[in-house]
Amino acid sequence: MTPVLEIxxxxxxxxxxxxxxxxxxxFDMVVEAGQVHGFLGPNGSGKTTTLRTLLGLIRPDGGxxxxxxxxxxxxxxxxxxxxxxxxxxxxxxGRFTAETTLSLLADAGGVDRARVPAVLDLVGLRDRAKEKxxxxxxxxxxxxxxxxxxxxxxxxxxxxxxxxxLDPGGIREMRTLMRDLSASGMTVLLSSHILxxxxxxxxxxxxxSAGRRITAGSVAEVLAQHTSGAVRVRLEPDTDQEEAARIxxxxxxxxxxxxxxxxxxxxxxxxxxxxxLLAQREIYLCELTPIAADLEDVFLELTGTTPVxxxxxxxxxxxxxxxxxxxxx
Amino acid sequence: xxxxxxETRRLFRRRLTSVLLIGVVLVLAAIAAGxxxxxxxxxxxxxxxxxQQAARQYxxxxxxxxxxxLRCLAAAPGSAEAANxxxxxxxxxxxxxxxxxxxxxxxxxxxxxxxxxxMISLFALLMAAAAYxxxxxxxxxxxxxxxxxxxxxxxxxxxxxxxxxxxxxxxxLAGVTVLLGAAWAGAFRLIAEFRGDTGRMTSxxxxxxxxxxxxxxxLVLAVGAIGxxxxxxxxxxxxxxxxxxxxxxxxxxVYVLAGFSGLKFPEAxxxxxxxxxxxxxxxxLEDWSCDGMTAGGDCAAETFTMTWQxxxxxSAVVLAVVVGAAMWAMxxxxxx
Ligand SMILES: Nc1ncnc2c1ncn2[C@@H]1O[C@H](COP(=O)(O)OP(=O)(O)OP(=O)(O)O)[C@@H](O)[C@H]1O
Ligand SMILES: [Mg+2]
Numbered sequence: 327m328t329p330v331l332e333i334x335x336x337x338x339x340x341x342x343x344x345x346x347x348x349x350x351x352x353f354d355m356v357v358e359a360g361q362v363h364g365f366l367g368p369n370g371s372g373k374t375t376t377l378r379t380l381l382g383l384i385r386p387d388g389g390x391x392x393x394x395x396x397x398x399x400x401x402x403x404x405x406x407x408x409x410x411x412x413x414x415x416x417x418x419x420g421r422f423t424a425e426t427t428l429s430l431l432a433d434a435g436g437v438d439r440a441r442v443p444a445v446l447d448l449v450g451l452r453d454r455a456k457e458k459x460x461x462x463x464x465x466x467x468x469x470x471x472x473x474x475x476x477x478x479x480x481x482x483x484x485x486x487x488x489x490x491x492l493d494p495g496g497i498r499e500m501r502t503l504m505r506d507l508s509a510s511g512m513t514v515l516l517s518s519h520i521l522x523x524x525x526x527x528x529x530x531x532x533x534x535s536a537g538r539r540i541t542a543g544s545v546a547e548v549l550a551q552h553t554s555g556a557v558r559v560r561l562e563p564d565t566d567q568e569e570a571a572r573i574x575x576x577x578x579x580x581x582x583x584x585x586x587x588x589x590x591x592x593x594x595x596x597x598x599x600x601x602x603l604l605a606q607r608e609i610y611l612c613e614l615t616p617i618a619a620d621l622e623d624v625f626l627e628l629t630g631t632t633p634v635x636x637x638x639x640x641x642x643x644x645x646x647x648x649x650x651x652x653x654x655x
Numbered sequence: 656x657x658x659x660x661x662e663t664r665r666l667f668r669r670r671l672t673s674v675l676l677i678g679v680v681l682v683l684a685a686i687a688a689g690x691x692x693x694x695x696x697x698x699x700x701x702x703x704x705x706x707q708q709a710a711r712q713y714x715x716x717x718x719x720x721x722x723x724x725l726r727c728l729a730a731a732p733g734s735a736e737a738a739n740x741x742x743x744x745x746x747x748x749x750x751x752x753x754x755x756x757x758x759x760x761x762x763x764x765x766x767x768x769x770x771x772x773x774m775i776s777l778f779a780l781l782m783a784a785a786a787y788x789x790x791x792x793x794x795x796x797x798x799x800x801x802x803x804x805x806x807x808x809x810x811x812x813x814x815x816x817x818x819x820x821x822x823x824x825x826x827x828l829a830g831v832t833v834l835l836g837a838a839w840a841g842a843f844r845l846i847a848e849f850r851g852d853t854g855r856m857t858s859x860x861x862x863x864x865x866x867x868x869x870x871x872x873x874l875v876l877a878v879g880a881i882g883x884x885x886x887x888x889x890x891x892x893x894x895x896x897x898x899x900x901x902x903x904x905x906x907x908x909v910y911v912l913a914g915f916s917g918l919k920f921p922e923a924x925x926x927x928x929x930x931x932x933x934x935x936x937x938x939x940l941e942d943w944s945c946d947g948m949t950a951g952g953d954c955a956a957e958t959f960t961m962t963w964q965x966x967x968x969x970s971a972v973v974l975a976v977v978v979g980a981a982m983w984a985m986x987x988x989x990x991x
Pocket of ligand 2: 373374375414486
């Protein structure tokens with residue numbers, strides 16, 4: 327498969343009177359055709375900056391980008407017609423109706439205006455299409471933005487937090503919509519903070535922190551790379567919990583004693599080794615479960631943003647950030 | 656081409672565009688109607704009536720003066736009554752016939768040749784104000800609302816987008832101005848016909864009106880383009896209005912400074928004067944500081960004649976700078 331989106335070494339520094347901020351610091355990303363690709367990262371890590379740069383709204387300070395096989399921003403006009411996008415919290419001219427807004431975009435982009443009612447219907451705005459956009463709620467504006475992105479019948483869809491403001495039903499509809507679009511051959515790049523959602527619908531993910539890629543790959547790969555390797559062990563009632571822990575520790579494992587005959591064991595070669603070690607001392611198990619990491623665990627671990635009790639994490643505090651992402655000269 | 660169509664639709668879908676255009680048409684119509692009502696054609700019967708009225712007024716005034724004189728003569732010297740009059744009763748005011756000109760008693764009449772240039776400049780002023788506002792909001796609201804960003808997602812060629820917007824706006828502005836201008840000229844031609852005088856209207860006079868009309872069109876387009884460019888630079892309609900206030904302050908500052916630093920003709924640095932000169936072709940500025948005393952020791956003013964060419968070049972430079980800056984900013988800026 328050929329990548330529809332490639333970024334390498336992307337740099338962007340925002341300059342202001344206070345100094346310069348490296349929003350992107352040599353960022354790389356690849357999205358293969360036909361995938362639904364999740365784009366994750368803590369607040370301020372550079373997701374929106376990346377997407378805006380890709381779409382030609384922001385000029386990069388370095389690095390290369392290609393969309394649908396063409397270098398951008400130089401060849402952006404050639405591919406813009408096939409890239410549907412919504413950027414963070416999309417805004418529209420409030421005094422126009424949704425219908426007018428979309429038909430003006432259709433005219434500007436040379437798309438048939440007749441598609442407008444269809445996309446409005448698709449996002450559930452059909453009955454409100456003739457109302458002014460300024461009277462719309464947050465989620466309705468978000469739906470309108472999705473409609474505008476779909477209007478082009480894009481081959482690549484770039485969505486920056488599309489679920490922002492959507493109601494639970496809307497989120498689920500969005501999920502179904504993305505599955506359908508992907509099934510019809512569209513590639514979707516999706517940034518979101520709702521990790522359960524991403525885990526459900528994405529084939530692959532890229533995680534960014536402090537302007538750099540910290541991991542990428544299929545969801546399964548990312549989860550596997552970073553499974554804790556931890557196993558939950560439940561002992562038979564009346565077994566000596568401390569004894570079992572000691573045996574495992576001697577074998578080099580890291581053991582946490584939980585309540586009621588439960589141990590969490592890390593750093594062992596495998597569950598088989600646990601059973602063997604304990605059985606040799608006539609300690610028997612009644613349960614042995616590998617603890618599966620979910621995307622949230624992986625995310626928190628990799629980005630170093632796991633909440634610590636009694637500490638208020640500041641936005642720029644994360645795995646890579648030390649001395650890098652602050653305001654500086 | 657599709658972008659041109661989209662921008663045309665956008666321009667006329669804006670409520671402010673139609674409100675301002677209708678407003679301008681109403682004001683123009685009101686001025687024309689007012690001129691029509693307050694003027695009358697001078698027919699011979701009216702001239703005769705005016706002469707009669709002037710004579711009657713004179714006679715009334717003369718009779719009143721005569722009564723006063725008699726009262727003055729009748730007053731005993733030293734009495735309270737006498738204090739109201741001068742010592743010599745012959746000093747009392749006596750009206751003369753020349754003080755009652757019959758033209759004052761003629762109704763107002765519209766002289767096309769003399770009065771139409773003012774009407775052209777009034778038209779230019781109104782249209783220019785509307786053009787500034789329409790141009791500024793057309794692009795300003797677009798930036799401010801985020802609609803410009805959406806458009807750029809569809810058409811990433813920024814200069815093409817801004818250039819097309821400006822072109823569409825100026826194209827329609829030119830069309831509307833020419834149309835309204837023609838209606839305006841027609842209206843006053845009719846007013847002169849029915850409520851005034853179309854005398855002395857040689858083809859040369861018509862030609863000069865036509866040229867003034869063209870210069871007005873140029874002024875309207877330039878002001879519209881500047882409003883558009885300032886709002887685009889500031890990404891907000893308000894910026895264009897703020898810039899107007901700022902420029903007024905700067906202009907006053909420049910004028911005062913030019914005066915203080917002993918520069919001659921400080922008015923020449925006032926941009927609004929350029930507009931005036933551009934329309935009326937020339938203006939003579941005078942300097943009474945009298946550095947150059949004449950031999951007799953009396954003061955002769957130095958003069959500087961500002962021509963419409965000078966005003967045109969000056970304004971063109973301002974226009975190019977502002978529009979160029981807007982285009983340049985469009986090319987390089989980050990759109991957030
Ligand atoms: N216009 C700007 N001027 C200065 N700094 C900016 C600007 N836009 C973004 N930044 C900074 O760049 C960094 C990356 O911001 P960005 O918006 O890309 O983050 P994000 O990953 O989209 O975050 P979020 O999840 O909160 O949307 C942040 O530190 C932010 O403060
Ligand atoms: Mg963001």
